[in-house]
Amino acid sequence: MIIDSHEHLILPTESQIKKLEDAGVDKAILFTTTPHPEKANTIQEFKNEMSILFKVLSGEKNHKNDMERMRNNINDLMEVLNKYPNKFYGFGPVPLGLSLDETISWIEKYIISNNLKGVGEFTPGNDEQVKQLEIIFQALENYSYLPIWVHTFYPVTLNGINILINLTKKYPKVPVIFGHMGGYHWINVIDFVKQTPNAYLDLSASFSTLVVKMAIAEVPNKCLYSSDAPYGEPLLNKQMIEYLCDDEKIKNDILGNNVLKLLNLNS
Incomplete structure (x- = not known):
């Protein structure tokens, strides 16, 4: 089975399913989204859609509004998952800044x-937000079958990646997917994943085919095929x-078997 392990919810859903079918992909793992860049036909329309994302990445957000946005996004995600269970699995967001008990409660209720x-995608806009992930890691120790997916390209810095690396080592029961392989710091991330049982590589958004080639050569059992659609194409x-x-x-492992094993899925 071929599984795109990282796509965002695209509207209309039928167009997303058609992309999967055209690509010969059986299923995709859907993540929630606030912007919908697939709607844009001009650069200005794209800027308008992405302005919300840039605010989230920079930390310019109201905590109460942020939680409400996540609830609404999860509702949108579940509507699609319930309508097309044969086409999609899902990951869900968890707010930063909650207490451990509140975080566990959120995971129980919404995940x-x-x-x-x-859980994820987490898109830390600064090193402090990467540090805040520790509460998520603490909560996920109770759910070792749930991976955490963290964006590790810009604006995440090398220092931010090192913070995430230390959290991954500190909480070995928690599977961690390094989204986009660390961006420009891909060598550091591949070296770490190679020696760390609970670390995995998302292959989307690579700026060079050489990066993907090296990942496949070094850690083929840790590589997860993904497109990050609509930012990439399945x-x-x-x-x-x-x-x-x-x-x-x-x-075949990279295109589906690795993620099936990671998520303890049969199909």
Whole structure:
């Protein structure tokens, strides 16, 4: 089974399913979204959609409004998952800044009860927000089957990545997906993932095919095919893996088996 392990909810959903079918992808793991850049036809429309995301990344947000936004986004996600259960799995967001008990309560109410398969995407806008992830890690020790997916490209710094690395080592029961392989710091991240059982690599948004080639060569059992749609294309990212990987078993693992194993799924 071929699974795109990281896509954001795209509207209309039928267009997202068509992209999967055109790419020969069986299922995708959906993440919530606030902006919808797929709606944009001009650069100004794109700027308008992305302005909300930039505010989130920079930390310019009201905590109460942020939680309400997450609840609404989860509702939108669940509507799609319930309508197309044969096409999608889901990951759900968890707010930063809650107490440990509040975080566990949120996970129970919005992640576990909805049968979501992991938490994230977390998009830390600064090093302090990366440090705040420790509460999430503490909560997830109770749910070791739930991975955490963290954005590690810009604006996350090398210092922020090192904070995340230390959290991953400190909480070995928590599976951690390093989204976008650390961006420009991909060598550091690949080296770390290679020696860390609970660390995994998301292959989307790579700025070079060489980065993906090295990841496949070093940690094929830790690589997860993904497109980050609508920011990437399922077909193109799948073709890149097929082009770079000659070994049929490794190719099948990266395109689906690795994430099925990580999430304890049969299909």
